[in-house]
Every structure is written in C-alpha cells, then in structure tokens.
Amino acid sequence: MNEMKKKSDVVIVGGVAAGPKTAATLARRKQDIVITVFQKEKEISYGTCGLPYYASGDINSFEELTKTSYDFPRTPDFFRRSKGFEVITGAEVTDINREKKTVTVKILDSGETFEHEYGTLVLATGAVPNPPPFPTPDSPNVRPFTRPGDAIGFRQMAEKGKIGRALIVGGGFIGCELAEAAGSLWGIETILVEKEPQLLPYILDPEMAAIAEREMKRQDIEVITGAMVEKIGLDSDGNPVVHIADREPVAVDYVFLCMGVHPENALAKKCGLALGEFGGIVVDSHLRTSDHDIYAGGDCTETVNQITGRKLYIPMGSLANRHGRIIAENITGHAMEFPGALGAFLVKVFDFNVGAVGLSESAARKAGIKYSEVLGSFADKPDYYPESKSMTVKLVYETETGRILGLQAAGSGDICRRIDTMSALMQSNATLDDLLAFEHGYAPPYAEALDPLHHLAAIAEARQMRGVKFIGPGGDFSSFGSDTIWLDVREPAEIEAEPWPIDEKHGKLLAIPLNDLRGRLDELDKKSKFVIVCKRGPRSYQTSTILNQAGFTDVTILSGGYQAAQG
Numbered sequence: 001m002n003e004m005k006k007k008s009d010v011v012i013v014g015g016v017a018a019g020p021k022t023a024a025t026l027a028r029r030k031q032d033i034v035i036t037v038f039q040k041e042k043e044i045s046y047g048t049c050g051l052p053y054y055a056s057g058d059i060n061s062f063e064e065l066t067k068t069s070y071d072f073p074r075t076p077d078f079f080r081r082s083k084g085f086e087v088i089t090g091a092e093v094t095d096i097n098r099e100k101k102t103v104t105v106k107i108l109d110s111g112e113t114f115e116h117e118y119g120t121l122v123l124a125t126g127a128v129p130n131p132p133p134f135p136t137p138d139s140p141n142v143r144p145f146t147r148p149g150d151a152i153g154f155r156q157m158a159e160k161g162k163i164g165r166a167l168i169v170g171g172g173f174i175g176c177e178l179a180e181a182a183g184s185l186w187g188i189e190t191i192l193v194e195k196e197p198q199l200l201p202y203i204l205d206p207e208m209a210a211i212a213e214r215e216m217k218r219q220d221i222e223v224i225t226g227a228m229v230e231k232i233g234l235d236s237d238g239n240p241v242v243h244i245a246d247r248e249p250v251a252v253d254y255v256f257l258c259m260g261v262h263p264e265n266a267l268a269k270k271c272g273l274a275l276g277e278f279g280g281i282v283v284d285s286h287l288r289t290s291d292h293d294i295y296a297g298g299d300c301t302e303t304v305n306q307i308t309g310r311k312l313y314i315p316m317g318s319l320a321n322r323h324g325r326i327i328a329e330n331i332t333g334h335a336m337e338f339p340g341a342l343g344a345f346l347v348k349v350f351d352f353n354v355g356a357v358g359l360s361e362s363a364a365r366k367a368g369i370k371y372s373e374v375l376g377s378f379a380d381k382p383d384y385y386p387e388s389k390s391m392t393v394k395l396v397y398e399t400e401t402g403r404i405l406g407l408q409a410a411g412s413g414d415i416c417r418r419i420d421t422m423s424a425l426m427q428s429n430a431t432l433d434d435l436l437a438f439e440h441g442y443a444p445p446y447a448e449a450l451d452p453l454h455h456l457a458a459i460a461e462a463r464q465m466r467g468v469k470f471i472g473p474g475g476d477f478s479s480f481g482s483d484t485i486w487l488d489v490r491e492p493a494e495i496e497a498e499p500w501p502i503d504e505k506h507g508k509l510l511a512i513p514l515n516d517l518r519g520r521l522d523e524l525d526k527k528s529k530f531v532i533v534c535k536r537g538p539r540s541y542q543t544s545t546i547l548n549q550a551g552f553t554d555v556t557i558l559s560g561g562y563q564a565a566q567g
Contacts, residue, residue, distance in 0.1 A: 007117035008036040008086075010331060011103055013093045013267065014124030015039030016048060017317050018298030020079070020087075021324025022122050022331075027084040029332040035085035036116065038105055040092045043148050045074040049317045051151040052174065055158075056181030062152060096121065096271040098291055120293055120331055123268060123281060124324070127261035127299035127315045132169070135231040142232055142240050142255040145174055154254065158186045163253045165189040167242050169229055170258035171199040173347050176212065178256050179221045180350050191222040191252070193244060198225055200354070203345060204408055205361045207375070207474025207564070208354075208394055211410040214567075215352040261315055263300045276302040278313035285337040286330045287323055295331070297323030304340035307359055307405060307426070308367040314341050344423045351412055355419040358406030358426055359396055372399045374459040375472045377536035377563035378452035380413030385444045389413035390536075392564040394472070395456040402432040402464070407453075418453055432457045432464075459541075459559075468544060469556040471531070473565035480506045480531060485524075488533045489514040489543050490562070498562055500533055507531065514539045521550055529554040536561045 010026060012019045015037050023035050037044075047065040054062055066074050076087040088105070094113070095104035102115045129144035136142055141157075143150055157163050166182045168175045171194030183190035194201070198209035199216075216223050228245040232255060235241050242250045263280040274282040274290035280302030283289055289296050298320035305312040319341060329336040344357040364371040373396045381388040391411030397404050407422040409415035425434060435457035442449055462468040471477070484507030488500050491513050502509040507529075512520055514534070524530075530547065532540040532555065540557045547555045558565065 006036075006114065007034075007119075009034045009119045010036075010122065011116060011118035011120075012037040012122040012124060013103065014126055014298070014300075015041075015044045015087060015089070016046065016126055016298075017124070017320035018324040018327070019122065019124035020045040020074070021321045022124065022295075022297065022327045023079070023085045023087075023324075024083050025325050025328035026331060029328060029334075031084060033332075037079070037085065037087045038091040038093050038103070038116075039087060039089045040108070041147070042089050044076065044079075044087055044089055046148060047317075048146075051145065051148065052177035052181050055145075055151040055155050055178065056185040057155070057158075058185070062148060065148075093267060096267055096294075098271055098294070101293065118293075120295065121291075122327055122331075123289070123294065123296040123300060124298045124320070125264040125267060125300045128264045129257065130260045130262055132229075132232075132257055132259060134229050135233075136257070137232060137234045137240070139234060139238065139240065141238075141253065142257065144257045145178060146261060154256075157254065158182070158188065163188050165191075165252045166254040166256065167191045167193065167240070167250060167252045168256045168258055169193050169242075170256075170260065171196070171201070171223075171225065172203075172258060172260060173200070173345070175256070175258040176200065176216075176347055176349050176354075178258065179216060180219070180348070182254075182256075183221050184219060184350060188254075190220075191224065191250065192216065193224045193227050193229060193242070195228050196225065199223070200347070203343075203356050203360065204354070204410075205373075205394065205474065207472050208356075208392070208408045208410050210474065211392055211564070211567075212349045212352060212354050215349050219350045261299065263302070263313070263315075265300060268296070268300070277311055278302050280313055285339070286335065287327050287338055288330070295327045297327050303338070306340040306342050308363075308369075310367065312341055312343065314343055316341075316345065318344075339427075342423055342426055344419055346416055346419060352410060353391075353412065353415045354410045355415050356406065356408040357419050357423045358404070360406060360408065361396055364396055364405055369405065370399045371396055371405055372460070372463065373397070373472070374456055374463060374470060375559040375564060376452065376456055376459055377411075377560040377567075378413075378455060379448065379536075380411075380415075380452070381446065382444050382448055387445070390563055390567070391415050391418075391452070392560050392567075393418065393452050393456060395453075395460060397432060397460060399464075402460070404430050404432070404435060418451075421453060432460050436461070459537075462541070468541070470559045471556050472559045477506050480529065482507060484508075484529045484531060485510050486531050486533055487512060487524075487543065489517065489539050490534050494535060498566065500562065501566070514543055517543060517546055521546075524552070526550070526552045527554075528552075529556075531556045531558055533558050534561045536563050 182188040230243045281296040299315035346355040375394040377392045389412040391413035394408040396406040488511045534540045
C-alpha cells in the first residue's frame with residue numbers, strides 16, 4: 001500500500017445527497033474546517049430522483065441533474081472553489097480503521113491506495129438495488145435503475161429506436177415512474193409486473209392503488225399484479241425473455257429490475273458498527289452511530305416511525321438532505337435532533353398524482369392500532385373554475401382519540417399541498433378537531449372555500465358521532481346480498497355517460513335523482529338495505545340524511561362515489 005498519509009477534520013464517504021449537504025453546511029458553519037468527500041462514482045451531487053425524468057426525455061441532459069439552481073455544474077472544482085471543501089471522485093473507501101481513525105481509499109482509475117486520517121467520519125453510502133430472487137442473465141438490456149449509467153444506457157437505446165417492448169419488474173415508485181418514461185414518452189410497448197396484488201403495495205391501500213392502476217391501463221400500460229417472475233433468459237438474438245409463473249414467456253427488448261433497494265452497509269459492517277433489522281446503520285437522534293466519532297445519514301441508515309415508534313427504512317432524497325444538515329450542526333457543536341419520519345411521498349403516474357403520508361390501513365393493523373378510515377372524492381378547486389381537477393383522498397385515524405394516522409391521495413388534482421399540510425399537522429399529533437380547525441389559503445384559482453381535508457374530517461365526525469355508515473370502493477361487500485338496493489342519485493345524463501356496473505349477487509340498481517327523491521320516497525321500502533351512489537359523495541350524504549330522517553334504518557354511503565370506484 002502506498003503510505004500517502006493525509007488528514008481531514010471531517011471525512012465524508014458518499015457524494016450524492018447526505019454527503020454533499022453535510023459538507024456544504026459544515027463549510028458554512030466553520031470556514032477553517034478541513035473537509036474531504038470521497039465519492040466512488042465519477043458523478044457527484046446529482047439528483048437521483050430525477051433519473052426517471054431524464055430517462056423519459058423530460059429532462060434534456062444528465063448534466064441538468066448536476067447543476068445548481070443558478071445553472072452551474074456541481075463538479076469537484078465547484079465544491080473546492082465555491083463551497084470550500086475537497087471532493088475526490090472515482091475514489092472508493094474500502095476500509096475503516098476505527099482505532100487509528102483512518103479510511104483506506106482506492107483510486108479506481110489507477111488502482112492506487114492510501115490511508116486518510118479523520119477527526120470525524122460521516123458515512124453517506126446510500127443504497128444498492130435488491131438482488132432479484134430469480135435467475136437473470138448478464139446483459140446490458142436487463143438492469144436495475146438506481147444509478148446514472150442505468151438511465152443513460154436506457155435513454156441512448158430508446159433514442160436510437162432499439163427498444164420496441166419493455167418489461168418492468170416491480171410496481172413501486174421507480175417502476176411506476178418508468179412505466180410513463182417508456183410507455184408514454186418513447187412510445188415503447190410496456191408491461192409492468194408486480195408480485196403483490198396491487199401497485200405501490202407498501203404505501204397505498206388497495207382501493208387507492210386501483211386508481212393508479214386504472215390510469216396506467218388507460219395509458220396502454222399492461223399491468224400484471226399478483227404475478228411471480230421465475231427467471232429471465234435470453235433468446236438466440238440476445239433479447240430478454242421473462243418467465244412468469246402460470247403464463248407464457250414474454251419476449252421483450254429491455255427489462256428494468258425495480259425491486260427496491262437496501263442500505264449499502266458493507267463498510268459499516270466490516271468495521272463493526274451496529275446495524276438494524278433492515279440492515280441500515282443504527283444511529284441515535286443526533287445521527288451518531290455506535291462509534292462516537294462516526295455519524296451516518298441518508299439511505300444507508302434506519303430511522304424511527306414517528307407514529308408507531310418502530311424502526312423504519314425509507315430511502316428518500318428529502319430525508320437524506322435533512323440528515324446532512326443535522327449531522328453538520330452536531331459536528332459543529334449545535335445540538336440538533338432528527339425526530340424520525342412519517343413517510344411522506346409523491347409519485348407521478350402519467351396524468352395522475354399519487355401520494356401518502358403516515359400509516360395506511362394495513363400499516364395501522366400491523367402496528368396494533370385500533371383505527372377507522374374515511375374516503376372521499378373532491379375537486380381541488382371550485383367546479384366552476386376552468387382548471388378544476390379531481391382527486392380521491394383517504395384518511396386513516398385512531399378510532400378512540402381521533403388522532404390522525406395517515407392520508408393517501410390520488411387523482412389529477414393538486415394532492416401535493418394536502419400531503420404537505422397533513423404531514424405538518426401530524427408532527428404535532430393532530431386530531432380530527434385540529435383538521436377541522438386548520439386555516440387554509442383560499443381563492444378560486446387555488447382551492448375550494450372548504451378544503452377536501454375539512455370535508456374528510458367532517459365525514460369522519462359524521463361516522464364517529466352520528467353513526468353514518470360508509471363503505472369505500474375497496475370495502476367488504478359480502479354483507480350486501482341480492483336484496484340490496486343500490487340507489488344511484490345522479491342525473492340521468494350522468495348515469496348514461498358513466499353507468500354504475502352492478503353485480504347482481506350484491507343487489508339491484510335503482511336510479512332516482514336527488515332532486516326527485518323527496519317526492520318518490522313512497523316508492524321505497526323502509527326495511528330494505530340501501531347503498532347510495534353519486535359522482536363523488538356529497539349527494540349520497542344528503543340522500544342518507546333524507547332517508548334516515550324518513551325512517552329508513554339501513555343506509556350506507558359509497559365513499560367517493562363513482563369517481564373513486566371507477567373513474
């Protein structure tokens with residue numbers, strides 16, 4: 001080994017999100033501090049989450065993902081001259097000696113190795129793709145999608161017209177984004193395969209995931225859920241052939257392996273740092289590891305779920321950047337804690353926006369929390385406003401206390417502000433009453449006079465305090481037999497345009513517009529079981545009030561109406 005002894009006050013391993021953020025904040029807080037960042041890749045401080053949009057062509061060049069807000073490339077020279085710290089790219093840290101407080105660095109181009117001393121070490125090694133649990137060939141046309149080379153390789157082939165048919169294994173964030181990148185913008189025939197019964201299985205409940213799936217199918221993406229890939233082979237021309245259980249083999253030109261990621265923990269494991277149940281580096285609230293002189297942040301670490309208190313692995317660029325700032329503050333003596341995560345996320349699925357924060361129903365069940373849920377469909381702005389768009393929103397809350405546990409949203413409307421609002425409220429353990437009381441910015445170009453979140457809280461209180469019965473589009477319909485009456489209170493033109501698909505084993509359909517209902521109550525049997533359907537839900541709620549006050553005893557509202565169930 002070449003004994004090139006070097007030393008920095010702070011050495012940072014990893015140069016994508018948490019690493020550069022730590023270094024930049026440190027350099028601002030203490031200008032005389034010596035900082036060195038070692039980055040294995042040639043690229044530094046690039047926008048990983050923008051890779052699908054570069055692959056799609058939405059972003060013209062990869063260099064756009066490396067630029068500052070003022071259009072200057074983030075290169076090692078930029079960080080040295082503008083930020084005041086050293087960045088060495090193409091430099092792999094292969095070992096950590098905790099006793100000597102050194103890292104062993106290998107320069108990949110030359111093979112040269114040397115030791116570099118540190119006062120404080122920061123690990124920001126990120127995440128690596130989960131290996132496929134089935135045989136795959138060594139082929140440039142079968143690859144994951146986590147690094148710049150993955151996006152660049154795909155886009156070069158797409159631009160040359162070499163991909164006519166692509167298959168995506170995995171229906172999570174990246175899989176859904178790549179479906180649009182391939183299918184819509186490059187016109188590639190695209191198939192998405194997910195082993196779970198729904199898309200985005202660890203984030204959304206089934207009825208919300210169904211909205212995203214319907215949008216994909218409208219965009220001509222073939223979605224296959226509940227399907228296991230058994231192996232991927234190559235045909236005689238070297239093109240991928242995907243073997244799916246109980247299906248004919250699928251021949252394609254390109255395969256994306258999008259089966260999630262796990263923490264890159266090799267260095268931490270090798271030097272004996274404590275690891276958690278997900279394989280992430282264990283850190284305290286100050287992001288310090290089990291070694292007092294080593295911090296860790298970003299996708300290589302685990303965090304705590306703020307609602308359940310349980311360990312959580314959530315690789316998100318937003319959290320990694322927050323980690324970087326907190327680590328820097330603690331290194332410079334300004335104590336700062338990371339409170340854990342709620343798991344806020346957003347993903348674009350063609351013309352639909354999808355997002356969530358907090359717990360889904362399945363997550364609440366797993367955590368042993370007694371919960372209730374309500375669902376509704378709304379416009380994000382007044383219906384009369386030209387740019388008004390629709391969305392379906394689901395609220396999960398603790399039954400006894402009304403504490404908000406989570407929100408899910410999907411649709412063409414502005415769900416981002418609702419996810420962000422709910423995230424802020426949940427930081428302080430907000431309840432349904434707090435949600436009813438929150439004051440939002442209102443003007444017709446931006447919002448309704450009462451926000452959809454207000455309406456959701458009101459629906460929840462109607463359920464809790466007045467016993468109004470709701471069932472979501474993904475609910476258990478087994479109690480609705482052939483004698484159930486599905487009362488559709490939409491106008492005739494609406495029904496003709498979008499008829500309700502009745503399943504005769506669950507009842508029969510009766511159409512009476514809301515405006516005619518009071519005059520036709522004598523046509524209805526008060527002892528019958530009714531499920532009320534409208535476009536979004538408000539007319540159904542009004543109908544239930546009319547029926548209950550008239551002495552009808554078994555009335556259920558279909559939450560979200562036609563929009564949530566079929567739209």
